[in-house]
Amino acid sequence: MLCALSLTACDMMTKSEPELDILEVADGDISQATMVDITRELSSDKFDGRMPGTEGEELTVALLTERFEAAGLEPGNNGSWVQDVPLVEITGKNFAPLTITNGETDMVFDFGSEWVGVTYREDAQTQLANSELVFVGYGINAPERGWNDYDGVDVTGKTVVILVNDPDWQTPGLEGTFNGRAMTYYGRWTYKYEEAARQGAAGALIIHDTEPASYGWNVVESSWSGPQAYAQRGENAPPLTTMNGWVQKEVAREILSAAGQDLDALSEAAKSEDFTPVELGFLASTSFANDIRTFASKNVIGVLPGATRPDEYVIHTAHWDHLGRCTPAPDGDDICNGAVDNATGTAALVALAEAHGKAGAPDRSLVFLAVTAEESGLLGAHYYAENPVFPLAQTVGGINMDAFLIAGPSKDVTVVGPGKSQLDQFLEAALVADGRVSTPNPNPEAGYYYRSDHFAFAKRGVPMLYVDGGEDLVEGGREAGAALQQDYRDNRYHGPKDEFNEEWDWSGVMADLQLFYRLGRMMAISTSWPNWNEGDEFKATRDEDCASSDTGC
Numbered sequence: 001m002l003c004a005l006s007l008t009a010c011d012m013m014t015k016s017e018p019e020l021d022i023l024e025v026a027d028g029d030i031s032q033a034t035m036v037d038i039t040r041e042l043s044s045d046k047f048d049g050r051m052p053g054t055e056g057e058e059l060t061v062a063l064l065t066e067r068f069e070a071a072g073l074e075p076g077n078n079g080s081w082v083q084d085v086p087l088v089e090i091t092g093k094n095f096a097p098l099t100i101t102n103g104e105t106d107m108v109f110d111f112g113s114e115w116v117g118v119t120y121r122e123d124a125q126t127q128l129a130n131s132e133l134v135f136v137g138y139g140i141n142a143p144e145r146g147w148n149d150y151d152g153v154d155v156t157g158k159t160v161v162i163l164v165n166d167p168d169w170q171t172p173g174l175e176g177t178f179n180g181r182a183m184t185y186y187g188r189w190t191y192k193y194e195e196a197a198r199q200g201a202a203g204a205l206i207i208h209d210t211e212p213a214s215y216g217w218n219v220v221e222s223s224w225s226g227p228q229a230y231a232q233r234g235e236n237a238p239p240l241t242t243m244n245g246w247v248q249k250e251v252a253r254e255i256l257s258a259a260g261q262d263l264d265a266l267s268e269a270a271k272s273e274d275f276t277p278v279e280l281g282f283l284a285s286t287s288f289a290n291d292i293r294t295f296a297s298k299n300v301i302g303v304l305p306g307a308t309r310p311d312e313y314v315i316h317t318a319h320w321d322h323l324g325r326c327t328p329a330p331d332g333d334d335i336c337n338g339a340v341d342n343a344t345g346t347a348a349l350v351a352l353a354e355a356h357g358k359a360g361a362p363d364r365s366l367v368f369l370a371v372t373a374e375e376s377g378l379l380g381a382h383y384y385a386e387n388p389v390f391p392l393a394q395t396v397g398g399i400n401m402d403a404f405l406i407a408g409p410s411k412d413v414t415v416v417g418p419g420k421s422q423l424d425q426f427l428e429a430a431l432v433a434d435g436r437v438s439t440p441n442p443n444p445e446a447g448y449y450y451r452s453d454h455f456a457f458a459k460r461g462v463p464m465l466y467v468d469g470g471e472d473l474v475e476g477g478r479e480a481g482a483a484l485q486q487d488y489r490d491n492r493y494h495g496p497k498d499e500f501n502e503e504w505d506w507s508g509v510m511a512d513l514q515l516f517y518r519l520g521r522m523m524a525i526s527t528s529w530p531n532w533n534e535g536d537e538f539k540a541t542r543d544e545d546c547a548s549s550d551t552g553c
Helices: 007-015 032-042 055-070 189-198 217-223 249-258 263-269 339-359 379-386 423-434 454-458 477-491 507-525 539-547
Strands: 082-093 098-101 106-109 115-118 125-135 159-163 203-207 227-231 243-247 278-304 309-319 364-371 395-400 412-415 437-440 464-468
Touching: 032 055, 032 339, 032 507, 055 278, 055 339, 082 115, 082 379, 106 249, 159 189, 189 203, 203 249, 227 379, 243 249, 249 263, 249 278, 278 339, 278 379, 309 339, 309 379, 309 454, 309 507, 339 364, 339 507, 364 379, 364 395, 364 507, 379 454, 395 454, 395 507, 412 423, 423 437, 423 464, 423 507, 454 464, 464 507
Parallel strands: 125 159, 159 203, 203 243, 309 364, 309 395, 395 464, 412 437
Antiparallel strands: 082 227, 082 278, 098 106, 098 278, 115 243, 125 278, 278 364, 412 464
């Protein structure tokens, strides 16, 4: 039956041997009213975009604790519903233009429309002064892959110019030094800034390009202007650049042309492991002031204790935060309400908690974790994973829910990162019960597996599933599904028009929630401890964690 439904499923099962203890689970009693009401409430203007450290956070935390308690959960952090996450908020202001000069040619670029920049340093004033520009290709130093874009150049005090994504993102398949079209962590902006800092750079500028970035300049401008939250830095913290930012592709083309270089030619050269960094002979300068505020944001944690094995945990994650105030829409609306991203996922935590509570406690404990500061770099999830309330070696696995796009029912679900772990067996069994199939992520170059909260847990060895709504819609098929996804990315994602709509068709979302309910329950009544598949980058961490634990995996 499984093979008849999906050849991909059979392939996954073969790669995920041995088969696990997976029992059938009946449908859950999941409330659509809960989904609608909480999504509407969280994305209302009253919550002001749910920026961490604001009144919007206070309202969100209060709503979640109230609803978790009503669902029958217990406080998840030693009697408390919350886990404090120490953050610093830095709000840049009074931005000078980005000035590029070589003493003869001066180029001046305006903040927002042509470049954006922030600092991670807690300085009242940021100044990048006459910093030499160096083009460093994709900005990757990966010895295990025989790759170093910084080889042969000292960028101390200089500003590196970096391409977005990784070198083989245009490869049709998934084979290559950097997994072909599928983005690796080396392609993420977080990595590029971290590596630039390790190399001693004063500044780092990523060249925006819509296709390899998987979002337009409007998303960059909205996300990188206004208050920015970061993890507070402790002793012996890694080095930081003075300024990190992005430039429009045509801005980069103009700068490189003035330096006697061609962006397209350099981009082609950067695909090779033999690429040599190019010193451009120009100096970059800019400055801006910063308002700085330290505060403790909050993860919200509820738990349904297991009936027979309460010290074994299945985790559900979703981020409650969004961008607060952002670049205004043409009508002047500047509240990024985040209805789809991620009021829907937050509402799903409550709806699933209610359904599991009605069904009664399974064998293992179910954890419902609403994390903060995902939009700032998965900060709440990383903080929990580094300071787990429930030991990671006793955490069986988990499900992440990030943005339920309202698309009506589909014949499939989209799996981000298929074939990575034995959790695929649970997924395929749940899909058989639902009469649906799995579709690998159609945009692997976007690197979604490294862009949501599950990554913080996966990085520390916990097997995690990230499943999105389907692409093959019952009404309109794959063409309609792709069009809807594109429309959301172009017109609402990380913008003021990601708003609640009373006319939404929730049938597809509710079908996905049944799948997630079934998955969580299957894991919670199983006796198996799923692991990462052989060869996966996270398996060694899990194996080491399990070997050092007397209980759990």
